Amino acid sequence: MTENVSITSSARRETFGGLVYRIYALKGWVQRARKRLIVFRKNDVDIESNFREAIREDPEDEEEKPSGFLSFTVDEHSNPFYTWTCIVCLVAMHPLIFTALSVFNDVHPFLRKTGPFNLIFDLVNILDLIAHTRIEYVENGVAVKNLSKLFHHRLMS
Numbered sequence: 001m002t003e004n005v006s007i008t009s010s011a012r013r014e015t016f017g018g019l020v021y022r023i024y025a026l027k028g029w030v031q032r033a034r035k036r037l038i039v040f041r042k043n044d045v046d047i048e049s050n051f052r053e054a055i056r057e058d059p060e061d062e063e064e065k066p067s068g069f070l071s072f073t074v075d076e077h078s079n080p081f082y083t084w085t086c087i088v089c090l091v092a093m094h095p096l097i098f099t100a101l102s103v104f105n106d107v108h109p110f111l112r113k114t115g116p117f118n119l120i121f122d123l124v125n126i127l128d129l130i131a132h133t134r135i136e137y138v139e140n141g142v143a144v145k146n147l148s149k150l151f152h153h154r155l156m157s
Contacts, residue, residue: 073134073145084131091124 074081098114101107133154136143144150 071147073136073147073150074131075143076135081135084128088124088128091121094118094121 074084094117098111102111133151134147135154136145136150137153138144144153
């Protein structure tokens, strides 16, 4: 019976030793993996910067950039674009509201005086058409900001 106890104890020691060995092996593997990951991250940054330089727009396109009021581009994920979209949404509700009000005869004198508002709302709609021809898009991972490419992309979409 003592032999069975000693076999069980040695099996337990062997199992515990094996477990400790596996834990240390795993720890070493994780440390080596972290070192490799740091090296890969450094290389990825270099690859990314080289990729951006390789697919950069032609120098001719950069020289053509006009400077002026209508030379802007719009990022569709920016706060000014969201604000502009809210303004256009409110302007688009104008016909709905004024049509509903035109049903009542008492409001007709008021509606005749809203001519300047109609002009302002039409101006906002025209500016929205101009803004939509300048929304940036991504081509090969790079945001396109060339106005002629933006206009052509908007016409074809």
